[in-house]
Amino acid sequence: MSNIRHALNIKRQDDFAQWYQEVISAADMAEESGVRGCMVIKPWGYGIWERMQRLLDDRIKAAGIQNAYFPIFIPLKNFEREADHVEGFAKEMAVVTHHRLIADREGGLVPDPEAKLEEPLVVRPTSETIIGDAMSRWVQSWRDLPLKLNQWANVVRWEMRTRMFLRTSEFLWQEGHTAHANADEAREEAMRALEMYRAFAEEDVAMPVIAGEKPENERFPGATETWSIEAMMQDGKALQAGTSHYLGTSFADASDIRYQDAEGGQQLCHTVSWGMSTRMVGGLIMTHGDDDGLRVPPKLAPHQVVILPMLRDKPEDAALIDYCEQLRAALAEKWTLGEPIRVLLDTRPGKAAAKRWDYVRKGAPIIIEVGGRDMDNGVVSLLRRDSLWNSENGKPAFHTPSRKEAAEQIPAMLEDIQSSLFASAKDRRDANITRGITEMDALAEHFRGSRYPGWVEVEWSKPTGESLEKVVEQLKAHKLTFRNVAIDAEPVSGTCIFTGEPAKERIYVARAY
């Protein structure tokens, strides 16, 4: 296949990080804004995020969770209440200190010293403490529980080294916050959210994930337990793509979220939070992108089918557009993957071949070109983005069904693209998980010796406190991190690779974003 001329300049295997940037630019998804650490999400990238929002929001609502909205500003005193929480976030918060600008002597603008806030406000990095305030007002008795809320919002965590979608100072996310009468119900909700993320990632994003518990050192600041879904990117690194936290009673204690139980006693609530962000868009790119750009799973594609008439700026164009419009209309009436097909007929000026490559780079699942000859023959020229090339001749693998056949076949074809993207990502992921390494030296060698070492699942004794810190330092020396302990992991049989003690569970080790 060396004679294929791919649509990108940089190949994944040559420089994965540069390739990632090129996909974002070539697919017109986002760009640097000029504002420190903040990106502009361009229409194609934002369209994918809107699709993610819609599908995840449907799952959130189906679980009986109610959307609400809480202030972007959080008073400093809220953070002072939960020591671990502030320790985890204080270093990266945007702080509002003034509420007015005035002109300085040079005619520029400066914060007005007369308008200094008595208490500075923090731009939310996460909303446990401000939603906790509301929960403490809303929860009085056991009848008010469980209280299940979610918000779609922007949050800010000041980042020194940023990377589009993966790590930006401002990002978009949803954060679920629930309060429960006891630990069991709270844990059940944390696990429900984890399973919701797994299903969303695998069924909608077509991204295979491991759902499991994070080790102590990777917990959310202030949490009792943190669970995550972890996905393998094409460079073998791990991406944490969604988290769910059982917060115990520590946030309830800090925010005074109490309820009167059926016997009249006062009890602290057990709280839970869970979040998924625009980081998932970065995960999508690194899961499904190829050397021709992005490939968007049909469930997330703003346009699932793009029709490109080969216009020549001549009177004959009208008939060609009409021919294409009939296909568009026929497809728009059909459903696939639970929704009406999203089809775009692109009649903007410009060469069809140039547009074809634009949509290849953007990753539209099906691209249809129609020229005069196609119309005369009653056919269309159809490209499947998930199998773009004819490996025999190195050219784009056009199919030429009749227009009627195309309309009939496309719903199933989109379903097939959705499942084949998942299957190929899962095959790759599974092929790059190594098991059976039982010595630390061998583990280090595995990651040293291979360019794409993937993940290793090892048996460990689940040390805590200082013992755990030592192990984490050991891993850090090899740029390795713990990912999670899969909820469906095999039972252990041996000794801990780090401590030599009897193993308690299996944990994934990997390089990570």
Added chain:
Amino acid sequence: MSNIRHALNIKRQDDFAQWYQEVISAADMAEESGVRGCMVIKPWGYGIWERMQRLLDDRIKAAGIQNAYFPIFIPLKNFEREADHVEGFAKEMAVVTHHRLIADREGGLVPDPEAKLEEPLVVRPTSETIIGDAMSRWVQSWRDLPLKLNQWANVVRWEMRTRMFLRTSEFLWQEGHTAHANADEAREEAMRALEMYRAFAEEDVAMPVIAGEKPENERFPGATETWSIEAMMQDGKALQAGTSHYLGTSFADASDIRYQDAEGGQQLCHTVSWGMSTRMVGGLIMTHGDDDGLRVPPKLAPHQVVILPMLRDKPEDAALIDYCEQLRAALAEKWTLGEPIRVLLDTRPGKAAAKRWDYVRKGAPIIIEVGGRDMDNGVVSLLRRDSLWNSENGKPAFHTPSRKEAAEQIPAMLEDIQSSLFASAKDRRDANITRGITEMDALAEHFRGSRYPGWVEVEWSKPTGESLEKVVEQLKAHKLTFRNVAIDAEPVSGTCIFTGEPAKERIYVARAY
């Protein structure tokens, strides 16, 4: 009807401002957050906003506008570029000056002096200048035009006197931003957005509005022309519920948005912006609320039909729930007003009568109670929120269709509620517009003499500059403001009520929110 015991404590006619607050609280829509000027939007209020978003977003997308997302932080220097714009906003901006907190000597948190930003950032009050930066990168040639963007976002304008939904420091909105090759196309887009808002307000929110041009003194800071939709609240005051601005080339000049025309020359773009916010929720309350709480038009109701089985915590409940569930399922399959019916079967513990009044106060369009006797008779007890009372006996006006009839009639009933809410709001609005006042004294007397004077449409000579300022001061003395000049106003025939010069157009004068 004096024997009716209404669900609220405060009646509109007794204290409209207090009544407004009571509706928000009784319908569980929002509350003070404890953070200065910011509110918490509770699930019922947010659910209505989500419905507004969905319906307006559909209209935005149908017009070929693309959603995107731009940074919440705007560098100070962006504001310095457009003098009128900064003059209009500098007095009410939240300013970020630090990116880290540290512990002070008392164990509290303070902004870290070491982490002071070199250039402060402003939390966006509106995004013309930051989107202008992007437009200047994205627009090169005439082929890139028109460029049509929209963003759904939170914005902050520091407000000293706040009022939930109507005026809060943080609010949610959409802001459309478009760039065009010439003034005609830009004005056309501004008018398209105005018409979109009119249609959204009247067809979706069931709120009659006057679409028209704002006078010079009411223009958006930096705009060449500002257009608005104005709605009359039940106290006769005006609410500006959406605006559209033709910005001329001033923002393009400030942000350097230029294009190469077909002849190779460099031209400035003409830009447009338009916005609608959570203020619309306040408008909905003051348009459709009554002395029993909110009434939500079916198109915006999170639940259009609420079914309340009269549970008694006994084994018979199962049959009753099953009876109700069959109605729920039958309704959920039906469509009305272009979408599937949104129906809730509420089986939470609690008395059905108490829940009935909760949903009356929330304004669910149709409330259905089902007791054992209803089930035995094969009927349901149905309340229409828009005609709640039997005026003869002062009791709730229950209808008792058979369950089958209910399922059949409800789609049309919801359509009827949607249109009758609009019709009654329009009748009220039209009845409270006065025309024919030709003397300033008579105008002042009209507003002085009546508790609900509504609006007055007067003929005026459209003065500008200082002449206009004098007129505005004159009105201000009577707490009056100009609203807008209707796009479909009658031609003028007389002299200006303010200047005595020949009239040029008709303009609305009113008290306003």
